[in-house]
Amino acid sequence: MPAVSFQNVSKTYQSARGTFKALDGVSFDIEPGEFFGLLGPNGAGKTTLISILAGLTQPSGGKVTVNGHDVQADYPSARRQLGVVPQELVFDPFFNVRETLRLQSGYFGIRHNDAWIDELLEGLGLADKAQANMRQLSGGMKRRVLVAQALVHRPPVIVLDEPTAGVDVELRQTLWQFVSRLNREGSTVLLTTHYLEEAEALCGRIAMLKQGRVVALEKTSELLRRASSNVLRFKTDQSLPDDLLVHARVTGRVVQLPAHSALEVEQLLARVRESGVVAEDIEIRKPDLEDVFIDVMGGAAQAAQAEARS
Numbered sequence: 001m002p003a004v005s006f007q008n009v010s011k012t013y014q015s016a017r018g019t020f021k022a023l024d025g026v027s028f029d030i031e032p033g034e035f036f037g038l039l040g041p042n043g044a045g046k047t048t049l050i051s052i053l054a055g056l057t058q059p060s061g062g063k064v065t066v067n068g069h070d071v072q073a074d075y076p077s078a079r080r081q082l083g084v085v086p087q088e089l090v091f092d093p094f095f096n097v098r099e100t101l102r103l104q105s106g107y108f109g110i111r112h113n114d115a116w117i118d119e120l121l122e123g124l125g126l127a128d129k130a131q132a133n134m135r136q137l138s139g140g141m142k143r144r145v146l147v148a149q150a151l152v153h154r155p156p157v158i159v160l161d162e163p164t165a166g167v168d169v170e171l172r173q174t175l176w177q178f179v180s181r182l183n184r185e186g187s188t189v190l191l192t193t194h195y196l197e198e199a200e201a202l203c204g205r206i207a208m209l210k211q212g213r214v215v216a217l218e219k220t221s222e223l224l225r226r227a228s229s230n231v232l233r234f235k236t237d238q239s240l241p242d243d244l245l246v247h248a249r250v251t252g253r254v255v256q257l258p259a260h261s262a263l264e265v266e267q268l269l270a271r272v273r274e275s276g277v278v279a280e281d282i283e284i285r286k287p288d289l290e291d292v293f294i295d296v297m298g299g300a301a302q303a304a305q306a307e308a309r310s
């Protein structure tokens with residue numbers, strides 16, 4: 001039985017300006033023990049899908065189960081299986097950290113949870129903040145408390161919606177160490193993030209969403225293998241000609257171009273020279289998840305345009 005199963009999930013929002021399809025027939029399963037990544041650009045529908053999974057939003061169609069429990073028909077059982085770290089920081093300013101975690105334990109009918117609460121505080125680097133009032137915490141610390149809050153009832157399925165947004169390097173490492181440990185001990189993890197190097201390092205399998213549809217669903221290693229074999233990287237002060245620009249990933253002075261063979265690398269360099277662009281610090285590297293992401297999203301955009309034209 002899958003840990004999480006999305007079956008043809010759709011969501012249409014109604015507004016004064018008409019209807020908007022945020023999710024369009026999303027189907028995939030997450031197996032027990034997986035560390036699963038859900039990626040996609042802003043507005044792709046990631047948070048909407050997670051809200052439906054958490055029972056906070058009603059789908060317009062389809063079905064979601066958690067360890068076999070239907071999120072709609074059997075909400076209490078499904079909810080108990082889930083620990084959800086929301087994207088938005090929401091908390092009660094009147095409680096301190098330990099009180100917040102005790103209160104959350106109470107919602108799940110768990111008393112005498114202090115041993116586990118201590119372990120959470122320790123694991124998430126919050127031990128010295130146990131008595132601090134929630135409103136006295138920095139943004140990153142509040143996010144850590146949200147993670148602890150999601151885990152108080154030892155849920156078998158952990159859902160993290162951009163848990164590292166605005167979080168410093170040290171905290172990120174603490175968080176990943178802790179979540180990876182829980183994953184090794186058997187927890188299933190569903191993660192959304194815009195830090196693709198994080199997803200590449202952590203997730204065994206990845207789904208990419210674009211405009212409410214799944215446009216890629218594969219093992220991370222397969223996604224990387226499918227990418228171009230090389231990336232040509234150089235710096236320049238000049239702008240590229242259009243025929244190169246359409247394939248390029250440009251960050252300030254840094255230009256990166258996918259190449260499928262040594263010959264293609266040579267051809268690209270020749271085209272660069274021919275166009276009068278002066279390239280410095282030239283190097284060739286292996287593709288990463290960001291290259292795949294850009295490729296998949298670009299390809300999906302072209303497919304959507306073709307569909308719209310036909």
Ligand SMILES: Nc1ncnc2c1ncn2[C@@H]1O[C@H](COP(=O)(O)OP(=O)(O)OP(=O)(O)O)[C@@H](O)[C@H]1O
Binds near residue numbers: 014046047
């Ligand atoms: N309550 C709502 N009413 C109307 N539209 C909504 C509502 N919630 C979300 N949307 C729209 O649905 C789409 C998907 O939003 P969602 O928050 O799921 O995206 P996301 O993939 O989580 O993006 P991000 O990476 O920015 O967090 C967006 O176009 C958003 O504007």
Ligand SMILES: [Mg+2]
Binds near residue numbers: 046047048087161
């Ligand atoms: Mg979101």
